[in-house]
Amino acid sequence: MKDLWFIGGMVAGASWLVSRTMVRRKAQVTAANASGLSPVADLTHISPLLQKTALWCLADGGFERRVVHGVLARGTHDIDVTAFDMETLRERRGEWAWLPVEPPFRIGPVVSVVACEMDRDFPHALFKHAGGGDDLTDDDHIERIGSLSKTVRDGFGMARSYPAELPALPTTPLALGLPAGWRGYCHTPERIAELMTGGLAGVLARAARRDLVIELIGPLVVVYPAARDVVGSDAFADLTQTALVLVDGLLAASPALTPRGVADQRA
Numbered sequence: 001m002k003d004l005w006f007i008g009g010m011v012a013g014a015s016w017l018v019s020r021t022m023v024r025r026k027a028q029v030t031a032a033n034a035s036g037l038s039p040v041a042d043l044t045h046i047s048p049l050l051q052k053t054a055l056w057c058l059a060d061g062g063f064e065r066r067v068v069h070g071v072l073a074r075g076t077h078d079i080d081v082t083a084f085d086m087e088t089l090r091e092r093r094g095e096w097a098w099l100p101v102e103p104p105f106r107i108g109p110v111v112s113v114v115a116c117e118m119d120r121d122f123p124h125a126l127f128k129h130a131g132g133g134d135d136l137t138d139d140d141h142i143e144r145i146g147s148l149s150k151t152v153r154d155g156f157g158m159a160r161s162y163p164a165e166l167p168a169l170p171t172t173p174l175a176l177g178l179p180a181g182w183r184g185y186c187h188t189p190e191r192i193a194e195l196m197t198g199g200l201a202g203v204l205a206r207a208a209r210r211d212l213v214i215e216l217i218g219p220l221v222v223v224y225p226a227a228r229d230v231v232g233s234d235a236f237a238d239l240t241q242t243a244l245v246l247v248d249g250l251l252a253a254s255p256a257l258t259p260r261g262v263a264d265q266r267a
Contacts, residue, residue: 037068049218057164058107059088080117094149097164105133112230114223114243119256122216125186131211133226179205198253
């Protein structure tokens with residue numbers, strides 16, 4: 001009898017894993033079709049500068065899902081685009097963090113991200129639109145009891161949240177006239193002022209999505225909502241389109257590194 005229970009448990013567990021894999025695969029294909037990209041296995045093709053972003057510090061790394069990728073033409077430029085969901089490592093550990101800037105903000109346990117690589121070299125800059133992430137709201141009771149790691153942390157009296165490590169960004173916002181609802185952080189404000197006068201200010205005004213975060217670092221433009229879930233393939237595609245609108249503005253506001261664009265840098 002014990003052997004039968006053991007075999008039954010193994011079969012049930014295997015069935016659950018297969019079912020979860022099929023659901024996630026379907027979500028990945030649906031997201032790819034909606035955004036005009038293709039499913040890929042992981043994030044190994046993205047610049048390692050992604051790991052120097054505030055997103056990475058807030059998440060402390062993570063586990064990617066629904067990864068789609070492609071090269072999209074924007075005028076005369078080819079843009080390497082990757083969109084994915086990332087479950088933060090902090091969520092797996094039962095905690096969350098806030099970025100220690102003024103004012104601070106947090107991200108959700110699963111973050112939808114669009115990373116665009118382009119023929120530019122930006123200083124590390126972060127732009128944040130006002131939204132729910134600024135409230136630093138703790139996980140609710142249902143979220144706590146629904147997570148074994150969070151329940152264990154509470155049982156041992158461990159803190160639920162911590163300030164994240166601050167990347168190469170200042171703590172105080174830029175003293176620039178950003179569009180309503182936006183604030184920015186960068187150690188080279190003169191570079192950001194050039195981008196703003198070159199057209200980025202108008203693009204930010206049009207991309208005034210609540211809780212949106214935009215990071216520039218080297219060739220990367222990383223776009224993600226702080227504490228709002230992106231549910232469904234249409235919302236996923238809409239976030240991708242928002243990122244491409246920002247890319248268009250940055251292309252117009254900054255000089256290219258090479259005469260023919262980012263395509264020259266890819267094998």
